[in-house]
Amino acid sequence: MSEARKEIMGRIREALKIPSPKPHLKGESNKVVGKAWLPEVGDTQVETMALLSDNLAKLKAHFHPVENLVQAISVVKDLAQKKNWKNIAYHKNELVTPVALAIDGKAWAVEDSFTKDELEAADVGLTSCVSIVAQFGAILVSSETSGGRGLSILPPVHVVIAKADQVVPDLAACFEQINVQFEGKMPSMLSFITGPSRTGDIERILVLGAHGPKELYLILVR
Amino acid sequence: MSDSKSIFIKESTLTSADGDQRQFIRTALGGYYKNRDLYKAKYRDWELARDAASLAKWSAVNNLAEVLEKFVAKFESNGGKVHWARDAAEARQIILDLLAKANAKAVIKSKCMTTEEIHLNDALEKAGYGVVESDLGEFIQQLRGEAPYHFVFPCMHLKREAISDLFTKHLGTAATDSPEELTMIARRHLRKLYITADVGITGANFLVADTGQISITENEGNARLTAAMPRVHIALSGIEKVINTIDDLAVLLPMLATAGAGQPMTCYNTLYAGPKKPGERDGPEEFHLVLLDNARTQLLADPEQRDALHCIRCGACLNVCPIFKNIGGHAYGTTYQGPIGSVITPHLRGLKDWNHLSGASSLCGACTDACPVRIDLHHHLLQNRRNAAKVVPNLFDRVFHGTFNFVIQRPALFSLGGKVFRKTFGLLKHLPVPYLGTWLKSRDLPAIPQKSFREVWKDSKNV
Amino acid sequence: MRVSLFIPCFVDQLTPQVGLAAAKVLKKLGQEVEFNSSQTCCGQPSYNSGQWEIAKEGAIRSLEVFKDAEVVVGPSGSCVAMMKKFYPELLHGTKYEAEAKRLSQRTFEFSDFIVSQLKTTDVGATLNKKVTYHDGCHALRELRLKEEPRKLLRAVKGLELIETEESESCCGFGGLFSVKFPMISTAMVQVNAGALARTGADYIVSSDPSCLLQIGGWLSREGKVIRPLHIAELLAMGIEHV
Numbered sequence: 001m002s003e004a005r006k007e008i009m010g011r012i013r014e015a016l017k018i019p020s021p022k023p024h025l026k027g028e029s030n031k032v033v034g035k036a037w038l039p040e041v042g043d044t045q046v047e048t049m050a051l052l053s054d055n056l057a058k059l060k061a062h063f064h065p066v067e068n069l070v071q072a073i074s075v076v077k078d079l080a081q082k083k084n085w086k087n088i089a090y091h092k093n094e095l096v097t098p099v100a101l102a103i104d105g106k107a108w109a110v111e112d113s114f115t116k117d118e119l120e121a122a123d124v125g126l127t128s129c130v131s132i133v134a135q136f137g138a139i140l141v142s143s144e145t146s147g148g149r150g151l152s153i154l155p156p157v158h159v160v161i162a163k164a165d166q167v168v169p170d171l172a173a174c175f176e177q178i179n180v181q182f183e184g185k186m187p188s189m190l191s192f193i194t195g196p197s198r199t200g201d202i203e204r205i206l207v208l209g210a211h212g213p214k215e216l217y218l219i220l221v222r
Numbered sequence: 223m224s225d226s227k228s229i230f231i232k233e234s235t236l237t238s239a240d241g242d243q244r245q246f247i248r249t250a251l252g253g254y255y256k257n258r259d260l261y262k263a264k265y266r267d268w269e270l271a272r273d274a275a276s277l278a279k280w281s282a283v284n285n286l287a288e289v290l291e292k293f294v295a296k297f298e299s300n301g302g303k304v305h306w307a308r309d310a311a312e313a314r315q316i317i318l319d320l321l322a323k324a325n326a327k328a329v330i331k332s333k334c335m336t337t338e339e340i341h342l343n344d345a346l347e348k349a350g351y352g353v354v355e356s357d358l359g360e361f362i363q364q365l366r367g368e369a370p371y372h373f374v375f376p377c378m379h380l381k382r383e384a385i386s387d388l389f390t391k392h393l394g395t396a397a398t399d400s401p402e403e404l405t406m407i408a409r410r411h412l413r414k415l416y417i418t419a420d421v422g423i424t425g426a427n428f429l430v431a432d433t434g435q436i437s438i439t440e441n442e443g444n445a446r447l448t449a450a451m452p453r454v455h456i457a458l459s460g461i462e463k464v465i466n467t468i469d470d471l472a473v474l475l476p477m478l479a480t481a482g483a484g485q486p487m488t489c490y491n492t493l494y495a496g497p498k499k500p501g502e503r504d505g506p507e508e509f510h511l512v513l514l515d516n517a518r519t520q521l522l523a524d525p526e527q528r529d530a531l532h533c534i535r536c537g538a539c540l541n542v543c544p545i546f547k548n549i550g551g552h553a554y555g556t557t558y559q560g561p562i563g564s565v566i567t568p569h570l571r572g573l574k575d576w577n578h579l580s581g582a583s584s585l586c587g588a589c590t591d592a593c594p595v596r597i598d599l600h601h602h603l604l605q606n607r608r609n610a611a612k613v614v615p616n617l618f619d620r621v622f623h624g625t626f627n628f629v630i631q632r633p634a635l636f637s638l639g640g641k642v643f644r645k646t647f648g649l650l651k652h653l654p655v656p657y658l659g660t661w662l663k664s665r666d667l668p669a670i671p672q673k674s675f676r677e678v679w680k681d682s683k684n685v
Numbered sequence: 686m687r688v689s690l691f692i693p694c695f696v697d698q699l700t701p702q703v704g705l706a707a708a709k710v711l712k713k714l715g716q717e718v719e720f721n722s723s724q725t726c727c728g729q730p731s732y733n734s735g736q737w738e739i740a741k742e743g744a745i746r747s748l749e750v751f752k753d754a755e756v757v758v759g760p761s762g763s764c765v766a767m768m769k770k771f772y773p774e775l776l777h778g779t780k781y782e783a784e785a786k787r788l789s790q791r792t793f794e795f796s797d798f799i800v801s802q803l804k805t806t807d808v809g810a811t812l813n814k815k816v817t818y819h820d821g822c823h824a825l826r827e828l829r830l831k832e833e834p835r836k837l838l839r840a841v842k843g844l845e846l847i848e849t850e851e852s853e854s855c856c857g858f859g860g861l862f863s864v865k866f867p868m869i870s871t872a873m874v875q876v877n878a879g880a881l882a883r884t885g886a887d888y889i890v891s892s893d894p895s896c897l898l899q900i901g902g903w904l905s906r907e908g909k910v911i912r913p914l915h916i917a918e919l920l921a922m923g924i925e926h927v
Binding site (some may be wrong): 001004006007008009011012013015016019020022023024025036037038039040055058083111113114116117119120134137138143144147148149150151153154170171172174175176178179186187188189190191192193194195197198199200201202203204205206209210212 | 253279285300357359406413416444469485492494515526528
């Protein structure tokens with residue numbers, strides 16, 4: 001153990017010899033309380049979906065609920081044509097691959113070799129995700145589900161293709177699910193994406209696309 | 223008077239007289255207030271959420287040794303490497319050594335106030351490294367060679383014209399009055415730097431003990447890029463950032479965003495567990511975390527103010543503080559501005575030199591009400607004043623309050639003193655009477671009454 | 686009830702009409718009002734300056750002054766907060782702690798006393814004026830009194846209450862802060878009283894005479910027509926008017 005570590009730990013133990021009073025809390029535990037304070041999510045799936053849709057709209061993210069993969073392909077193809085996406089980087093996945101390959105343009109998977117410059121030149125990044133939190137309109141991606149760290153942040157457009165059963169009502173439930181799903185073996189990156197990249201640094205005026213994607217699409221397959 | 227105090231008096235006197243700038247800051251915060259209230263109202267119980275957030279931080283801070291040990295073990299089992307720094311100099315040296323070992327040339331940074339605290343950029347530049355701040359506000363401040371004005375909104379004091387001129391001067395871009403275009407200039411400029419940098423340096427908002435992850439909160443995506451593209455990732459964090467479990471984030475992430483920026487959640491909340499894993503396509507090969515004490519354990523040793531270590535650096539206390547809004551962020555001369563800075567700086571950098579910040583408050587308490595983790599901010603300012611009176615005796619104060627107390631202990635003397643004041647006020651107002659003269663420089667006193675309340679009461683029992 | 690008036694030192698010497706108005710309103714509401722002339726100052730200036738040992742002496746003195754009072758009512762959120770909230774903290778762990786708590790429980794800010802103890806909002810006043818309200822920070826954030834004064838104002842016949850976004854912002858008084866950091870203090874009153882003045886009301890009303898000292902001092906210096914008025918004065922005026 002390093003000298004510094006020993007010394008800091010010693011300082012901490014010494015400092016904590018006098019306790020400080022525990023804050024008053026009305027609930028039983030954090031988890032229980034988590035449900036009690038969180039913004040409302042509704043009780044039914046219909047309400048959850050309505051909330052998700054509303055939240056994504058407020059975040060200026062684009063939401064496309066579709067019935068099946070065929071519809072998903074058609075929606076993304078149309079978008080690609082309209083937005084002139086030619087260079088498509090994607091994460092290999094049962095939902096994402098067929099969509100990526102259907103677009104008119106050069107589609108390439110990050111699972112095959114690529115350089116940072118090549119990724120930077122992509123018009124759009126297509127990924128799947130871990131889950132979607134209706135409560136905040138947050139999309140949880142990981143280094144496993146989204147082709148590493150760069151694909152969901154470097155290209156100017158990010159398209160997420162997911163299944164409706166990946167939607168969880170609230171953030172507390174999402175963390176419960178993470179704990180179960182990864183059993184302590186976390187991917188190297190887990191990232192909640194809540195709308196397209198933004199900044200308010202200049203006069204507190206909202207600008208989208210500060211460094212990450214300017215546009216964010218969620219294609220949700222029922 | 224300490225240097226820091228005389229600078230504070232000089233600066234705050236200048237800035238508080240600048241009505242245009244004050245109005246500009248207020249206008250800039252207007253949207254924040256509106257959105258903060260909007261998203262707070264969506265909570266089923268915001269006050270209960272504050273309790274929960276406060277408890278989450280309390281239980282980590284009050285078991286700091288155990289929680290840190292747990293975090294470090296888990297972090298290292300995830301493949302990261304932890305380094306311990308007792309003070310700023312040690313932290314700087316650790317980072318310089320890591321850069322040398324990585325044979326680094328270019329460094330990209332995302333926003334991290336702890337690196338401001340240890341003056342990292344100066345040290346890196348002196349050692350010959352190219353270091354670029356990637357957060358838009360920090361990038362602008364770095365070009366200006368100026369410290370952040372607000373620890374969440376670094377350049378909120380600048381008008382777009384000033385930023386346009388700055389970009390023209392340093393980046394050779396055409397003038398524009400569009401915040402959107404200015405943002406895109408920075409975006410285009412920085413993109414290639416993420417790719418060419420060897421090392422990315424970030425901060426950490428939370429260290430999650432049960433999973434060994436660090437959590438980074440941001441809006442722009444620059445921290446995501448900083449931790450994705452370079453081959454080495456170094457994070458710097460104070461030891462107090464640790465929390466017990468990932469579940470605590472269900473409380474802390476949304477509250478940080480709503481309290482600090484008026485958002486439901488910030489755009490990116492990212493958890494990092496180690497460097498690139500086998501099978502992952504990109505990400506850094508090495509992941510280092512520097513844990514910094516730098517007098518945090520001194521604050522920890524004060525049970526009365528230990529809750530100041532609960533701070534999640536959301537900036538809510540600055541945004542509501544009438545002192546901050548009137549004097550601005552630079553007048554403080556501290557890394558952490560506003561109420562939280564005035565509370566902790568005397569602990570981190572010495573009561574003798576920094577106690578004046580605790581005095582420079584009307585104790586209005588708006589900060590305490592705004593704090594999402596319930597730090598008793600304005601009462602801590604009072605406690606700092608009390609501590610200072612013991613540690614740094616102020617002769618004038620002792621004599622003044624001693625005399626005042628002598629008078630108020632004696633009703634007849636108090637009554638007489640009041641009478642003398644009232645009868646001679648016509649003369650006194652022209653004399654340099656301490657405090658009275660200062661008051662009268664910008665304000666009047668009400669018409670001085672002939673009789674005091676007690677005199678009237680005594681005269682006529684029947685009012 | 687037998688109400689023992691707690692008159693802040695500067696009200697005693699500079700704005701006695703506030704204390705007289707408070708007495709008048711309380712009497713109108715059927716209370717027996719007394720004033721113990723051995724009271725002076727609660728010690729808050731020393732407390733806020735960090736001179737807690739000196740402030741303790743002032744606190745202990747007040748415990749003695751009010752020890753036989755049935756209830757203590759003060760027309761000042763700030764001075765009442767000192768007695769009600771800070772005395773028990775200041776005297777914590779001393780032999781005076783129990784007495785400090787006993788005084789705390791019996792001490793009330795003027796508008797709070799009428800609304801929460803006398804369960805009255807209508808004191809029978811009429812006043813055809815427009816007013817705006819300034820929340821004193823101690824009343825609002827230490828004593829958590831927000832609705833109490835407003836209930837009293839709304840019950841005054843003919844009175845129009847205009848709220849502003851700045852009603853809760855600090856006026857910049859802060860006791861000796863106002864003269865230790867006069868530039869900041871003045872900037873704060875410009876913002877706060879400036880906004881209150883722009884309502885076009887006849888009066889800026891507050892339950893705190895120290896805020897009114899600051900606001901009134903600035904209004905007077907700037908030549909504004911709007912006048913500062915303590916809520917007790919307003920109610921007394923409204924009663925007289927009837």
